[in-house]
Amino acid sequence: MVDDYTAMRREMDAYYPKSKDIPHDLQDRINALGMHHRRAGNMQALIFEAIITENTAEDEPHAPPIRIINDIDDESTPPFEFYYSNKRWHGEGVPKPDLENLQGCDCNGRCDRNSETCACMKRQRQFLEDTGITGFIYDERRRLRTHEYPIFECNSHCRCSDDCINRVVQRGREVAINIRKTPNKGWGVFAGDKKIPANTYIGVYAGECITDSEAEMRGSIYNKFGRTYLFDLDFWHLKGGDEEWSPKFTIDAYHAGNFTRYLNHSCDPNCSINPCYIDEGNLDKPLLTIFTLRDVAPGEELCFSYFGRPDGDEEEEEEPPAKYHDAVYIPCQCGARNCRQRMWT
Numbered sequence: 001m002v003d004d005y006t007a008m009r010r011e012m013d014a015y016y017p018k019s020k021d022i023p024h025d026l027q028d029r030i031n032a033l034g035m036h037h038r039r040a041g042n043m044q045a046l047i048f049e050a051i052i053t054e055n056t057a058e059d060e061p062h063a064p065p066i067r068i069i070n071d072i073d074d075e076s077t078p079p080f081e082f083y084y085s086n087k088r089w090h091g092e093g094v095p096k097p098d099l100e101n102l103q104g105c106d107c108n109g110r111c112d113r114n115s116e117t118c119a120c121m122k123r124q125r126q127f128l129e130d131t132g133i134t135g136f137i138y139d140e141r142r143r144l145r146t147h148e149y150p151i152f153e154c155n156s157h158c159r160c161s162d163d164c165i166n167r168v169v170q171r172g173r174e175v176a177i178n179i180r181k182t183p184n185k186g187w188g189v190f191a192g193d194k195k196i197p198a199n200t201y202i203g204v205y206a207g208e209c210i211t212d213s214e215a216e217m218r219g220s221i222y223n224k225f226g227r228t229y230l231f232d233l234d235f236w237h238l239k240g241g242d243e244e245w246s247p248k249f250t251i252d253a254y255h256a257g258n259f260t261r262y263l264n265h266s267c268d269p270n271c272s273i274n275p276c277y278i279d280e281g282n283l284d285k286p287l288l289t290i291f292t293l294r295d296v297a298p299g300e301e302l303c304f305s306y307f308g309r310p311d312g313d314e315e316e317e318e319e320p321p322a323k324y325h326d327a328v329y330i331p332c333q334c335g336a337r338n339c340r341q342r343m344w345t
Helices: 005-014 025-032 035-056 119-125 212-225
Strands: 067-069 088-090 177-181 187-191 201-204 207-211 230-232 249-252 271-277 287-292 301-304
Touching (some): 187 301, 207 212, 212 230, 212 249, 287 301
Parallel strands (some): 271 301
16 A cells, blocks of 8 residues: 555645535535526536535545436435535544554555454454454455444555455445435435445445534534434444443534435434444544445435444333424334334434
8 A cells, every 4th residue: 555654644644634624615606506597407416416526536436426316306406515525524622543553464465364463353353252253344255244343444554455355445435326315304325226235335424523512512503403414433342331431523424424414214224334444543533334234226225223223122112202302303204114203312
């Protein structure tokens, strides 16, 4: 990957995406136009699709184009309210990527899943001890072997090759998806014209990384007008058994994000979110990566559970408290046989 790691680290220390630098000029210009002009010749949809391609060309060079489709009403695209990006933008008070504590492997070519010396293998093994899985968390087809465990991919400090089996998320999305309007859930994300196999990488939940206190403030505002894109970084492996533990950071996809902000909730989801580390030594700041839980049929909607991964042994839940009066707390519309009738805990 990178031969001169010191030079790379200095470059990343000097520049990393910051929330204060999120561009918004194009969105302002589009929103300043009248609706007639935006709909003329399907202009807004064409611009939206071009923005997606341009802003992600470097991150996912092999990704099929994303199409915006609406055969429900005359809304040509989702609102032009955010900057489309696969990056993580660091908010005020959030530390820069920790490269000082980032450890890479010295493997030649592809990493060997049977290696006893690969540093990335050793790091991954620490979090898979109770699963019975040996080797990397990916199989030979680069599909996830188990969900809900942290993923430690090879990073920019590693000497292994670009086609190493332990480089999946960093290669970017490789499956076809579309952003499509739904009859009763707003915009959603749908598979393209090909089946997506189980345990396949879909994308990263991108956005701003903000502090927990900032997330609390934004959440109280978002809830009032009925849309929120906040996702706490509160995975089990960060808690360490501490019942008093609380998350330090949250990802907010409102001002910047990608197609994953349109993933709808389902009580019977076909996708899950898994923590992943690449060029970040700070365990409190994992990437949020989306993988399929099962085979997804062509044209099927991709959804995850806002409750977290469902537990088949959980007890039947009580009715939600009366405090759920904000606009965001609408009844669930997933249509699953096991629907809980609500989307939030």
